Amino acid sequence: MNIKNLSEDLISYIYSFIPMKEIYLLALNKKIDELLVRKILFQKFPKFKNHLLNGLVNNYFHKCFICCNSLGYNYNLIMCSNCCLKLEDMEQYPIICYECSNKKLKRGEYKFTFCKICNHPTSHLGITPFS
Numbered sequence: 001m002n003i004k005n006l007s008e009d010l011i012s013y014i015y016s017f018i019p020m021k022e023i024y025l026l027a028l029n030k031k032i033d034e035l036l037v038r039k040i041l042f043q044k045f046p047k048f049k050n051h052l053l054n055g056l057v058n059n060y061f062h063k064c065f066i067c068c069n070s071l072g073y074n075y076n077l078i079m080c081s082n083c084c085l086k087l088e089d090m091e092q093y094p095i096i097c098y099e100c101s102n103k104k105l106k107r108g109e110y111k112f113t114f115c116k117i118c119n120h121p122t123s124h125l126g127i128t129p130f131s
Helices: 008-015 020-027 035-046 052-061
Strands: 076-077 084-089 089-092 094-098 110-114 121-127
Touching: 008 035, 020 035, 020 094, 035 094, 052 084, 052 110
Parallel strands: none
Antiparallel strands: 076 094, 076 121, 084 089, 110 121
């Protein structure tokens, strides 16, 4: 039986039993699409806020947590404990593009400032492809 013959709801339910690391690798290798990953996460973690899960899915597909645009080569990791998602044995921090960032940080630079998502005090870390 081919899994593609099943309904999307049933497929997302089946995938919801797979560990998050595997879901991330499937998304990273484009074995499952963005819509399916979104359904899996909403089913697997119903208590999390929707905007945080949507942002995480964006990050899985190398998009900005906030605006959905491509991250490009330079972006910031927001090390906010309020917006960090603790999924199974992984902690996922939001990644935002330069357009959404007030602080344009270079590789390895960090700045204590406020979270762009929740406005709590936090720090931002500059990331590039070679970080």
